[in-house]
Amino acid sequence: MSPRAPLFFSLQGPRRRVLYVALYEGIAIAVVTLALLVFTDEDPFRAGGLAVGSSVIAVVWNLVFNALFERWERRQAVRGRSAARRVAHAIGFEGGLLFWLVPFFAWWLNISLWQALVMDVGLLVFFLVYTFVFTWCFDRLFGLPASAQ
Helix, strand or coil, rough: CCCCCCCCCCCHHHHHHHHHHHHHHHHHHHHHHHHHHHHHHCCHHHHHHHHHHHHEEEEHHHHHHHHHHHHHCCCCCCCCCCCCHHHHHHHHHHHHHHHHHCCCCCCHHHCHHHHHHHHHHHHHHHHHHHHHHHHHHHHHHHHCCCCHC
């Protein structure tokens, strides 16, 4: 079965990654800001600041974590990405992100670490669904990356 043709145009390489991150984070910032406005008493500046700050932290952590993970991965005798390796990657990434975001949320919103943890867990659930839907839509619009074709 052949893959579906992209709705717009096929996009590969660095342009694809930059567009993916820009769209993903832009939509995420808007959604998180709106959610904070609805579910907290924060003003738009503080809600938006938290969304932008957490997005910056996530992007930087993504770059750092993936560089470290791929460095570790290159030294492994077994090549490829098994389900276990993908689970380890996801847990490592999310665990590290939790380590950075919980104190940031607590500081920015002047709340307890427990409250910040609960907020971060809620965001984690949202981002699991959002990432799945966004990636599916992005691939449909711009085609699959070369590695998946």
